[in-house]
Amino acid sequence: METLFAVLIGLLVSAGVFLLLSRTIIRVVLGLTFIAYGVNLAILTVAGLREESPPLLTLEGPYVDPLPQALVLTAIVIGFGTTALLLTVALRAYQVAGHDDVAAFGDNLARNPDGPDGQHADPEHLSPDTPEADHGDVAELERLRGVMR
Amino acid sequence: MNGVLLSALPLAPILTPLGLGLLLLLPMRRGWRVSLALASALLTLVFALLLMNATLGSVLVSELGGWKAPFGIVMAADRLGSFMSTLAAVCGVFTVWLMAAQPDPVRERHHSFALTSFLFAGVQLSFLTGDLFNLFVAFEVMLVASYALTVLGSTREQLREGFRYIVMNLSASALLVVACGLTYGTLGTLNFAHLAQRSAALGPNTTVTAVGVLLLIVFAAKGALFPLGFWLPGTYPAVPPATGAFFAAVLTKVGLYALIRVFTTVFNQDPELPNTLLLMLGAVTMLYGALGAVSQREWRRILSFTVVGSVGYLAFGLGLNSPDALRASLAYLAVSVVVTLAMFLIAAVAERASGTRLVRARGFIEFLPLLAACFLLCALTVAGLPPSAGFVAKFDLVRAGLEGGTTLAYVATASALLSSLITLYALLRVWSGFFWGRHPVSEPVRRVRWPERLPAYLASALVAALALFAGPLLGYARGTADELGSNGHYILGVLGDQPLNLPDRPKGDEVQEPEDGP
Numbered sequence: 001m002e003t004l005f006a007v008l009i010g011l012l013v014s015a016g017v018f019l020l021l022s023r024t025i026i027r028v029v030l031g032l033t034f035i036a037y038g039v040n041l042a043i044l045t046v047a048g049l050r051e052e053s054p055p056l057l058t059l060e061g062p063y064v065d066p067l068p069q070a071l072v073l074t075a076i077v078i079g080f081g082t083t084a085l086l087l088t089v090a091l092r093a094y095q096v097a098g099h100d101d102v103a104a105f106g107d108n109l110a111r112n113p114d115g116p117d118g119q120h121a122d123p124e125h126l127s128p129d130t131p132e133a134d135h136g137d138v139a140e141l142e143r144l145r146g147v148m149r
Numbered sequence: 150m151n152g153v154l155l156s157a158l159p160l161a162p163i164l165t166p167l168g169l170g171l172l173l174l175l176p177m178r179r180g181w182r183v184s185l186a187l188a189s190a191l192l193t194l195v196f197a198l199l200l201m202n203a204t205l206g207s208v209l210v211s212e213l214g215g216w217k218a219p220f221g222i223v224m225a226a227d228r229l230g231s232f233m234s235t236l237a238a239v240c241g242v243f244t245v246w247l248m249a250a251q252p253d254p255v256r257e258r259h260h261s262f263a264l265t266s267f268l269f270a271g272v273q274l275s276f277l278t279g280d281l282f283n284l285f286v287a288f289e290v291m292l293v294a295s296y297a298l299t300v301l302g303s304t305r306e307q308l309r310e311g312f313r314y315i316v317m318n319l320s321a322s323a324l325l326v327v328a329c330g331l332t333y334g335t336l337g338t339l340n341f342a343h344l345a346q347r348s349a350a351l352g353p354n355t356t357v358t359a360v361g362v363l364l365l366i367v368f369a370a371k372g373a374l375f376p377l378g379f380w381l382p383g384t385y386p387a388v389p390p391a392t393g394a395f396f397a398a399v400l401t402k403v404g405l406y407a408l409i410r411v412f413t414t415v416f417n418q419d420p421e422l423p424n425t426l427l428l429m430l431g432a433v434t435m436l437y438g439a440l441g442a443v444s445q446r447e448w449r450r451i452l453s454f455t456v457v458g459s460v461g462y463l464a465f466g467l468g469l470n471s472p473d474a475l476r477a478s479l480a481y482l483a484v485s486v487v488v489t490l491a492m493f494l495i496a497a498v499a500e501r502a503s504g505t506r507l508v509r510a511r512g513f514i515e516f517l518p519l520l521a522a523c524f525l526l527c528a529l530t531v532a533g534l535p536p537s538a539g540f541v542a543k544f545d546l547v548r549a550g551l552e553g554g555t556t557l558a559y560v561a562t563a564s565a566l567l568s569s570l571i572t573l574y575a576l577l578r579v580w581s582g583f584f585w586g587r588h589p590v591s592e593p594v595r596r597v598r599w600p601e602r603l604p605a606y607l608a609s610a611l612v613a614a615l616a617l618f619a620g621p622l623l624g625y626a627r628g629t630a631d632e633l634g635s636n637g638h639y640i641l642g643v644l645g646d647q648p649l650n651l652p653d654r655p656k657g658d659e660v661q662e663p664e665d666g667p
Contacts, residue, residue: 042327102312
């Protein structure tokens with residue numbers, strides 16, 4: 001039973017890592033979900049796997065350790081939450097950037113942060129805070145020199 | 150204070166921002182919201198200070214639901230936990246202040262105040278929790294709030310960097326869950342004190358060491374140690390200044406706190422491999438941070454790289470694994486949190502005044518002389534030159550490194566000295582680029598109102614105060630390091646002196662007594 005689970009966990013995690021390395025946002029999200037499920041199975045395996053041993057004291061023993069099952073439950077809930085959030089971010093990124101290609105988001109370190117990626121954004125979902133175009137003038141500058149000195 | 154109040158005290162800094170954060174979700178006027186957020190941050194600070202005072206001699210434990218330590222969930226505050234909690238609470242007050250001073254209607258409509266409060270709650274929970282799985286939960290609470298704050302406002306840059314940040318941290322969280330599972334499978338418990346006891350009983354054990362290294366990788370990713378810290382310099386400048394200040398000052402330090410906790414209190418049986426790894430990663434991270442700071446030309450990108458560098462120094466101090474080195478790193482931790490906060494607050498004012506994120510604005514000493522002085526003080530502190538608290542802490546670190554005696558320790562010490570020099574160059578370049586010279590008339594200067602400038606000045610005053618009170622700081626760090634040097638105090642505080650009567654973990658193959666009857 002443990003061997004089967006080990007193989008299954010390995011498959012899930014490797015599929016997850018494969019998807020994580022791709023360029024499409026939705027595949028990345030799916031990859032993370034696969035990894036999360038592999039991880040949850042791993043915790044479940046830690047408790048020991050026996051078909052005939054329930055984690056409930058009201059049933060007849062022998063029992064397995066119920067704690068990892070509680071941990072898995074917590075991890076699943078947290079996983080749902082983070083996946084939902086990540087999907088929302090993915091959707092928003094698609095709307096703002098106009099494409100779902102992670103690599104085409106570019107590396108920000110060398111570029112103008114507010115510049116476009118060379119793609120048209122969805123005009124209905126422009127980003128809410130466009131940088132203000134304010135250049136000031138010479139008179140204002142002189143006034144400030146006086147005020148702030 | 151009586152016993153009930155004292156045992157509830159470790160819960161107070163967690164529940165205050167959580168409860169008031171929930172209230173902040175209600176529709177209300179901005180003035181009310183700001184006052185409530187500020188009151189929550191100040192109250193958290195008060196509780197954290199009380200906690201720090203109460204943990205001077207003992208470990209405070211809150212048992213949730215009244216279940217005793219290894220069976221139930223406990224919050225345990227020792228000197229290290231309450232120290233970190235206080236630092237985070239101080240940063241929280243400044244963050245809320247700057248958020249209040251820079252109105253941002255779009256983000257505030259989408260509950261940036263409430264999210265910040267939840268972030269504080271998550272950070273406090275991770276400093277005060279007493280077991281490994283709760284640490285994972287605390288990380289998730291903290292990180293989900295930080296994910297939301299990272300992408301809130303959804304500018305192009307925020308989404309791009311936020312997506313990378315989220316994916317990186319989710320992968321690290323998956324590893325943390327695996328590590329929790331393996332720890333439970335190996336040692337049969339998740340409570341820090343009980344884990345320490347059991348791994349001590351087991352002696353040096355390769356499986357435990359492997360779990361420790363797995364945890365090291367996870368916390369290195371959260372704390373942005375070299376190869377795993379690539380997300381940091383892009384993400385922190387993308388968020389609004391106030392939030393960025395808190396992220397930079399505290400969030401990476403949570404990973405470092407977890408490293409200190411795991412490798413001093415919990416798994417201190419076989420320190421060889423983790424320490425070597427920490428020293429190597431630390432040495433590379435310091436240089437990476439310093440060189441990265443030189444390579445950038447925007448305010449908060451340069452500062453983000455100095456944050457990476459400071460994480461390297463802390464990993465270096467932790468990897469040396471001597472009481473002196475631990476004292477030095479704890480002192481450096483405090484200095485680094487406060488000075489990072491001050492630097493990001495200064496950057497917020499500078500960006501607001503010049504209207505650009507680039508540091509090549511020139512001549513701002515004419516308009517903001519006090520800010521220029523504060524920046525110089527903070528730059529000296531970050532680089533570790535006298536007369537600053539950074540010098541005291543770094544000197545202590547380097548001395549501990551030289552006493553380390555191994556080749557790797559010498560190499561890491563050399564790297565620390567070299568990267569301090571490079572950081573100094575990078576920051577002086579900012580100084581000469583932004584503050585020095587005569588301002589070109591064609592460039593705009595904006596008036597920055599005093600509520601926005603004051604937090605930068607006050608945080609710089611805190612940095613100066615750390616230099617003045619370096620003696621007490623080092624004394625406190627010495628006490629904390631001594632307490633961490635042997636984990637008996639923590640174990641005794643959490644588990645009590647009663648012998649534990651634990652049944653063996655059922656393996657599932659016990660023979661069931663046959664029922665009476667045919």
